[in-house]
Amino acid sequence: MKYISTRGQAPELSFEDAMLAGLARDGGLYVPAEVPQMSTAEIAALAGRSYEETAFRVIRPFLGDSFDDEQLKALIARAHAGFSHEARAPLVQLGANHFLLELFHGPTLAFKDFAMQLIGQMFQAVLARRGERITIVGATSGDTGSAAIEAFRGLSNVDVFILFPHGRVSEVQRRQMTTPDESNVHALALDGDFDACQARLKDMFNDHAFRDEVGLAGVNSINWARVLAQIVYYFTAAVTLGAPYRPVRFAVPTGNFGDIYAGSIARRMGLPIEQLVIATNQNDILHRALETGVYETRGVIPSISPSMDIQVSSNFERALFDATGREGGAVARLMAELGETGRFAIPQEALGNLRALYATGRADEDETRATIADTFARSGQVICPHSAVGVKVARARLAGSRAPMVTLATAHPAKFPDAVEKATGIRPALPPQMADLFERPERVTRVPDDLAALQALVREQRGG
Numbered sequence: 344m345k346y347i348s349t350r351g352q353a354p355e356l357s358f359e360d361a362m363l364a365g366l367a368r369d370g371g372l373y374v375p376a377e378v379p380q381m382s383t384a385e386i387a388a389l390a391g392r393s394y395e396e397t398a399f400r401v402i403r404p405f406l407g408d409s410f411d412d413e414q415l416k417a418l419i420a421r422a423h424a425g426f427s428h429e430a431r432a433p434l435v436q437l438g439a440n441h442f443l444l445e446l447f448h449g450p451t452l453a454f455k456d457f458a459m460q461l462i463g464q465m466f467q468a469v470l471a472r473r474g475e476r477i478t479i480v481g482a483t484s485g486d487t488g489s490a491a492i493e494a495f496r497g498l499s500n501v502d503v504f505i506l507f508p509h510g511r512v513s514e515v516q517r518r519q520m521t522t523p524d525e526s527n528v529h530a531l532a533l534d535g536d537f538d539a540c541q542a543r544l545k546d547m548f549n550d551h552a553f554r555d556e557v558g559l560a561g562v563n564s565i566n567w568a569r570v571l572a573q574i575v576y577y578f579t580a581a582v583t584l585g586a587p588y589r590p591v592r593f594a595v596p597t598g599n600f601g602d603i604y605a606g607s608i609a610r611r612m613g614l615p616i617e618q619l620v621i622a623t624n625q626n627d628i629l630h631r632a633l634e635t636g637v638y639e640t641r642g643v644i645p646s647i648s649p650s651m652d653i654q655v656s657s658n659f660e661r662a663l664f665d666a667t668g669r670e671g672g673a674v675a676r677l678m679a680e681l682g683e684t685g686r687f688a689i690p691q692e693a694l695g696n697l698r699a700l701y702a703t704g705r706a707d708e709d710e711t712r713a714t715i716a717d718t719f720a721r722s723g724q725v726i727c728p729h730s731a732v733g734v735k736v737a738r739a740r741l742a743g744s745r746a747p748m749v750t751l752a753t754a755h756p757a758k759f760p761d762a763v764e765k766a767t768g769i770r771p772a773l774p775p776q777m778a779d780l781f782e783r784p785e786r787v788t789r790v791p792d793d794l795a796a797l798q799a800l801v802r803e804q805r806g807g
C-alpha cells in the first residue's frame with residue numbers, strides 16, 4: 344500500500360513513513376494510492392463483532408507490511424483500553440429515525456481520542472523497532488492537546504510538548520494537559536493567543552537544523568493515520584443499523600474536515616452511506632463553498648463550539664483531490680491561489696462531484712443553544728454544543744429519506760459545562776474516572792512568545 348500526495352510532487356511513501364512525515368514535502372497531504380474495497384459479504388461479517396475486531400478488519404488493508412496481524416491486534420487493544428464504554432462508540436436513539444453516535448467515551452472525552460490513542464501506539468511501535476526517538480510538538484486551543492498528551496504519556500520513544508495560550512483554555516482542558524505526571528509530557532503555557540502558539544510551532548518546524556536535532560514530528564489532524572482510525576466507527580454504526588443491506592446517512596460536526604473525510608473513505612470502501620452531511624457553526628467556510636462554489640476565508644468568529652472555529656479547513660484538500668479526479672497539479676494551483684488571494688473558485692466538475700457526495704448546513708449560536716435545550720426536552724439527552732450543530736443540521740434533512748440518520752456526538756457535554764447549563768439548566772458532571780481532576784496537582788511551564796526561548800526549553804526538557 345503506497346501513499347501519494349494531494350499535490351502530486353512528493354515521493355510515494357509507505358504507511359509508516361507517511362505517518363511519521365505528517366505533511367508531504369510538496370505541502371500536500373498523503374492519501375492512499377488506492378482505497379481498499381470491502382465486499383458485501385465482508386461488511387456483513389462485521390455484524391456482532393467488537394469495536395476492536397471491526398477496527399482490525401477495516402484498518403488492516405491500509406497498512407501494507409508495517410505491522411503483522413498479532414502486533415496490530417495488540418496495538419488496537421491498547422489504544423481502546425482507556426475508553427470507559429465497552430462499545431467504545433455506542434449508538435443511542437435521539438428521535439424517529441435519528442441516532443446519536445457517542446464518540447466521547449475516551450480518556451479526554453472527545454472523538455479525537457480514537458485517532459490519537461491509535462496513532463500513539465503506532466508511533467511507539469515503529470520508533471521502538473527503528474531504535475529512534477522523536478519530539479512531538481503541537482499547538483492547541485484545547486481538545487487536540489489534551490488528546491495528544493493522553494495518547495503519548497509514558498511512551499518511551501517520544502517526548503510530547505503542547506503549547507496552549509495562557510489563560511485562554513477552559514479549566515477542564517488545562518487540567519487535562521497539566522495533571523499527567525509522566526516525565527515525557529510537557530505542557531507549555533505561552534504568553535499569547537492561539538495564533539501565536541501556531542506561529543511559534545510553524546517557526547520550529549521551519550528551522551530545519553532544530554527540526555533534525557530534536558527529531559520534530561507533528562500529529563495534527565492532517566496526519567493520514569488519524570483519518571484512518573476514524574473510518575472504523577462509520578462501519579460499527581452503519582452495521583449496527585443494518586448495513587450492508589440498508590443504507591445509512593451521517594451528519595458530522597465539521598471543522599478541519601478530518602472526521603467527515605474518514606466517512607467518505609468508508610463509503611469508497613463499499614459501506615452503503617447514502618449521504619454525508621457537513622454541519623458547520625457560524626464559521627461556515629465549507630457550507631458557503633458548497634453552496635456558492637467559492638472557497639473563501641474570513642476571520643474566525645469565536646463560538647460556543649470552539650473546536651470547529653476554523654478559518655481554513657485543512658483536510659478539505661483531500662476531498663478536493665478526489666473531486667478533481669486526483670489531479671495533484673490542479674490542487675496545487677488552487678492552494679497557491681488560496682495562499683495569495685484568500686479564495687479560489689472550485690472547478691465546475693469538481694463542485695458537481697462534491698455536491699453529489701456531501702450535503703451541508705450551518706447552525707448559528709442561537710440555533711445551537713436552542714438545539715441543546717430542545718434535544719434535552721424531546722429525548723432527555725444532554726449534548727455538547729458541537730454535537731448540537733450536527734443535530735440541528737441533521738434534523739433539517741431527516742424527512743428527505745428513510746435511511747437512518749446518525750449524528751456524530753463529538754464531545755462529552757461536561758467538557759462545555761457553561762454552555763450546556765445555560766441551555767438546559769443542568770450542569771453536566773464529569774464521568775467518574777475524571778471526578779478528581781480538580782484535586783490533581785498541576786505541572787506546567789510558563790513560556791514567553793519567543794522562538795529561541797522555546798527551542799532552548801525543548802532541548803533542555805526532552806529526554807533521550
Ligand SMILES: *Cc1c(COP(=O)(O)O)cnc(C)c1O
Nearest residue numbers: 597598599600601602650753754
Ligand atoms: C476537532 C473537533 C471537531 C471537528 O472535527 P474535524 O475533524 O476537524 O472536522 C468537532 N467537534 C469536536 C468536539 C472536536 O474536538
